[in-house]
Amino acid sequence: MNEIVKVVNLKKYFEVYDAKSLEKKYVKAVDGISFSINEGETLGLVGESGSGKTTTGKLILNLLKPTSGDIFLEGKSLKNLSKKDMKKIRKDIQVVFQNPYAALDPKMTIRDILIEPLSIHKIVSKYEYNNEVKRLLNMVGLSEKDMNKFPHEFSGGQRQRIGIAKAIAVRPKFIICDEPVSALDVSVQSQILNLLCDLQRELKISYLFIAHGLNVIRHVSDKVVVMYLGNIVEYGDTKSVFDDCAHPYTKALVSSAPIPDPKRKNNSIILKGEIPSPINIPEGCPFHPRCKDAIEICKTKKPFLRKVTEEHMAACHLI
Amino acid sequence: MIGQKRVLRNIFSKVLVLFAFTYISIFIFSIPQGYSWEIIDGRFVSTYPLYMIIKRCNNTFISLLEFNLGYNMKGKALVEILFEAFKKTALLLLSSIVLAFVLGLLKGISDSSRGNKNYASFKVLTSVMPISMPDVLIAAMMQSFAIWLIQRDIHIFKVAGSGTLAHSFLPIIALSILPAFYIARITSLAVNDCYKKPYVITALGKGCSSMRILWNHVMRNAIKSIVEGLPNITSIIISNTLIVEYMFSYPGLTTSLMNHITMGDRRSSAIIIVFIGSFYFILNGLFHCISKLMNISYRREAI
Numbered sequence: 248m249n250e251i252v253k254v255v256n257l258k259k260y261f262e263v264y265d266a267k268s269l270e271k272k273y274v275k276a277v278d279g280i281s282f283s284i285n286e287g288e289t290l291g292l293v294g295e296s297g298s299g300k301t302t303t304g305k306l307i308l309n310l311l312k313p314t315s316g317d318i319f320l321e322g323k324s325l326k327n328l329s330k331k332d333m334k335k336i337r338k339d340i341q342v343v344f345q346n347p348y349a350a351l352d353p354k355m356t357i358r359d360i361l362i363e364p365l366s367i368h369k370i371v372s373k374y375e376y377n378n379e380v381k382r383l384l385n386m387v388g389l390s391e392k393d394m395n396k397f398p399h400e401f402s403g404g405q406r407q408r409i410g411i412a413k414a415i416a417v418r419p420k421f422i423i424c425d426e427p428v429s430a431l432d433v434s435v436q437s438q439i440l441n442l443l444c445d446l447q448r449e450l451k452i453s454y455l456f457i458a459h460g461l462n463v464i465r466h467v468s469d470k471v472v473v474m475y476l477g478n479i480v481e482y483g484d485t486k487s488v489f490d491d492c493a494h495p496y497t498k499a500l501v502s503s504a505p506i507p508d509p510k511r512k513n514n515s516i517i518l519k520g521e522i523p524s525p526i527n528i529p530e531g532c533p534f535h536p537r538c539k540d541a542i543e544i545c546k547t548k549k550p551f552l553r554k555v556t557e558e559h560m561a562a563c564h565l566i
Numbered sequence: 567m568i569g570q571k572r573v574l575r576n577i578f579s580k581v582l583v584l585f586a587f588t589y590i591s592i593f594i595f596s597i598p599q600g601y602s603w604e605i606i607d608g609r610f611v612s613t614y615p616l617y618m619i620i621k622r623c624n625n626t627f628i629s630l631l632e633f634n635l636g637y638n639m640k641g642k643a644l645v646e647i648l649f650e651a652f653k654k655t656a657l658l659l660l661s662s663i664v665l666a667f668v669l670g671l672l673k674g675i676s677d678s679s680r681g682n683k684n685y686a687s688f689k690v691l692t693s694v695m696p697i698s699m700p701d702v703l704i705a706a707m708m709q710s711f712a713i714w715l716i717q718r719d720i721h722i723f724k725v726a727g728s729g730t731l732a733h734s735f736l737p738i739i740a741l742s743i744l745p746a747f748y749i750a751r752i753t754s755l756a757v758n759d760c761y762k763k764p765y766v767i768t769a770l771g772k773g774c775s776s777m778r779i780l781w782n783h784v785m786r787n788a789i790k791s792i793v794e795g796l797p798n799i800t801s802i803i804i805s806n807t808l809i810v811e812y813m814f815s816y817p818g819l820t821t822s823l824m825n826h827i828t829m830g831d832r833r834s835s836a837i838i839i840v841f842i843g844s845f846y847f848i849l850n851g852l853f854h855c856i857s858k859l860m861n862i863s864y865r866r867e868a869i
Contacts, residue, residue: 310770338773345764352765354786367772
């Protein structure tokens with residue numbers, strides 16, 4: 248399969264000024280991550296709040312400049328691109344945001360919202376705008392009568408459908424879905440997830456699916472990346488990551504996911520303490536202060552991703 | 567229906583306030599010069615009977631309602647005086663409001679960080695400093711600048727007086743500076759707020775140019791907050807008119823008011839004050855209406 252997106256040793260440090268010690272410090276939001284996404288494939292990105300998932304998405308979208316590392320789209324580096332080249336690239340990478348209530352401009356009608364990307368990237372001639380808008384609305388399960396309405400006239404699920412229509416309007420190769428269902432109720436969540444899967448099959452789009460919910464990730468992803476404090480702690484195909492997780496953090500995450508079976512014994516692993524500050528990431532393995540299996544080496548040496556199986560890697564000294 | 571009732575109630579309350587303001591203003595100016603009172607043998611004794619003051623006040627109030635403004639002490643028709651002065655003040659006020667709005671918007675946009683926080687504090691400082699300057703100083707600086715230009719044979723501005731359009735340039739600029747920086751602060755905050763919104767990030771992701779984002783997405787949404795701040799500048803701008811017209815010897819409404827107070831023509835002074843007050847109410851109401859119209863879709867949603 249063709250590789251659509253490749254992320255190589257990507258780092259993003261935010262500079263902060265510590266008023267107490269009068270020193271410059273760095274928030275290591277993303278600290279050297281690498282992964283790739285193939286054509287028509289979904290990569291699930293999972294982790295706690297503050298683990299660097301959204302920052303990774305913004306780096307790929309080029310909304311943030313990476314501190315180091317590189318991102319390749321179909322083998323072409325996104326580093327040091329001119330504005331003109333970047334505009335061309337933007338056509339291929341689109342985003343669906345978490346909050347459908349805030350992601351649509353409240354002063355624009357749905358028609359204007361959908362026409363904007365069409366006109367920027369000259370997808371169709373302006374005589375075909377109306378037909379294209381109707382086609383897009385039908386694709387995401389909305390009526391063409393809705394095109395002259397404003398976003399506030401729609402429900403959350405409908406707004407997210409409009410957000411998806413906007414993303415697919417430019418016929419992208421790759422869409423970043425930044426927690427697209429976490430603001431929606433469960434019944435609407437499944438509709439949106441099914442819609443995303445249908446569109447993927449139809450248009451051969453690749454997704455980077457950022458989410459908190461492990462069940463959602465399991466449902467939509469082909470491969471999964473588990474992030475902790477800006478680092479990848481486990482990476483592999485969905486089945487092996489969820490069924491044979493190797494990293495203690497992934498084990499804790501998987502065990503804490505609720506299973507609707509009252510007879511099943513609750514064996515969830517409760518992690519001790521809070522996620523450390525990304526300004527002061529612990530030395531050695533970043534997870535060692537919360538890991539119940541930590542050994543001496545975990546405190547001094549940072550583990551790198553090691554192969555568990557052919558399609559499965561984890562960053563732990565215990566493997 | 568509920569909306570219409572609310573609008574009518576709002577208009578009625580505003581008209582009531584205007585009437586109260588008119589009556590109180592006329593009452594104050596109906597008190598004759600040198601009026602005093604004292605208590606003699608436990609009795610309240612005034613130099614002029616109160617019922618006479620009220621009668622005078624009522625007469626002026628009724629004549630004002632009948633649009634019969636009468637004559638001033640010099641025998642000139644007050645309608646003519648007011649009309650002439652009003653034309654000049656209206657030109658001054660409306661031009662300065664437009665100038666303040668344009669300058670304020672541009673300065674506000676340049677002050678806003680728009681994702682880039684370089685020099686943000688400096689930009690804020692350049693907007694806050696003029697707001698804290700007294701109007702007298704701004705007018706004096708304008709005049710000094712005009713004199714400096716004239717000394718170098720550059721006759722763009724007239725230092726004071728009236729007669730030509732050039733005479734109104736400096737007063738318009740002097741009057742617009744304070745509200746312009748006020749609008750700049752509101753604009754800057756509103757623009758910064760909009761830049762954090764996900765729909766702007768989405769627009770960036772779509773490949774919109776920075777100008778398109780600014781005008782199509784940010785300003786369209788920020789303008790609501792900016793227009794909401796406009797009623798506040800009405801009071802700033804009208805109170806400053808008195809200083810600016812006086813310093814530039816500009817024959818507007820407030821100069822006319824000052825002249826009539828100096829003459830001791832209390833009836834005419836009261837009528838001019840009522841006229842200025844009405845102008846303030848109308849301008850303020852107009853800004854409120856624009857602000858409400860801008861907000862109409864949100865109100866519909868809330869209902």
